[in-house]
Amino acid sequence: METGLDLLALSSTAANSSARQKTPHQLGEKTKFVRQHLLPRLSGEHSAKLRSILERIDQLSVQRHDVIHGAGIGEEMNGKAMVMTFASLLQPKGRPRRLPMTVTADHLDKLTADIFDLWGDLLDFAEIAAREIRKN
Secondary structure (H helix, E strand, O other): OHHHHHHHHHHHOOOOHHHHOOOOOOHHHHHHHHHHHOHHHOOHHHHHHHHHHHHHHHHHHHHHHHHHHOEEEEEEEEOOEEEEEEEOOOOOOOOOOOOOEEEEHHHHHHHHHHHHHHHHHHHHHHHHHHHHHHHO
16 A cells, blocks of 8 residues: 555655655655645546545554554454454554554455555556646
8 A cells, every 4th residue: 555655655746856855754644745745736536536545545544554563462262253452552642542453354354455455546546647747
């Protein structure tokens, strides 16, 4: 997911050298950067599609962060399903602590599928954005 977002961030800097020096590394900062530097340069249809993609990233970001960067702190069997608990060891500065996240294998499969679909949409959109920026 982040690779596709990186491509969008790079697309937004193509004709803007001041933005090129500010390209961020954190996921939340990347979405903010793309909203600020790329959305204004897109046509209405493409702008609406990118807004939708960025909203999906925002919705998945906390779960994705806790699974990727968190630590497994517990596991148990709930009937036939394995239940894992993940905790984010690094907490967001100046915000309430995030509670541990409990997931099943089915939940992880769905999260993985959602992120994979989103990654494909990001790659497709990066190509669309680059084409539109080149035209303008």
